[in-house]
Amino acid sequence: MSLTVFFVFLFVAAGIMAVSLWFIFRQLKLNKMRKQRIIDGEARYLEERQKRIDSIEVLLKVANTDEMGWIEASIRIKNLLDQLGVDLSDHEDISAFYIVTESTMHIPTHEQWNLLPKEAKKKFRNEMAKCEADNAEHLLRGSEKLKLLLLF
Template sequence: MALFPTWLLIVAATIIVILALVAGYFLHKLSAAQKKQAEQLAELAQAAADQRRRVNDSIQIIARALLDEGIGLTEASIRIRVLLDALQVDQAVRDEFVAFYTLAEKTAHIPILQDWKQLSRKKQFQFELEMAKLETEYRDFALDAAKRMIGRSF
């Protein structure tokens, strides 16, 4: 049986060492990339939690302002509905606070901000009467819902 030449064994060993070093290098890069990705995911999760807390705080502020009569029922309903939708609450929460969703939906056709300012005074008055009627109809339900919102996190 013929022995392998020594130089061939040295070349083979050198190739194996080089391949091991290259594999180690890429393994290190992969590990660093995974660590960075995990840190970014943690930062995103923290940012999402912070945003959720801010939205929950906003809901609490609006509910308290509604109970203290510092904000109109229609405006509070629209804002609370938008905030709950931003939190992507489940259907059970939407059902529990249906007064806000219903009032917001029934007043959705009423112009706001700049569009409101462009309306004639007569048209504004008609919309104000419509809002007053709806607010009277849903007031007790909405105030009860606002009371149940206080201290809750969604």
């Protein structure tokens, strides 16, 4: 083996080592970026989750007041619970929010409500009042239980 062949192999080996080192550092950098994205994503997830929990707490405070009735609060709470990935429809007390939401699902909202004739609005208002009255005690118990669950 001549000295030239030795230096060629040495140069090729050094090149392979350089490329390997570059690849290793690149992978480490990508892993670090991935890990940071995961951490940021988890932080965003926890932040969004906390926002939804805070929204439920606010809704529980204003439910059954002049600001908001039980029906609207129930619909919003049920949707927030769904967004949290929590199904409490089988819970003895908290199921009230699911029951009220289901029983009023057929009632038009927003623009559709504004397009209704007065007689239909009156009929639906009576139906909503009856639903609130029928479920008032259950909704109060559900509200208290949900407040306790949100503390943990």
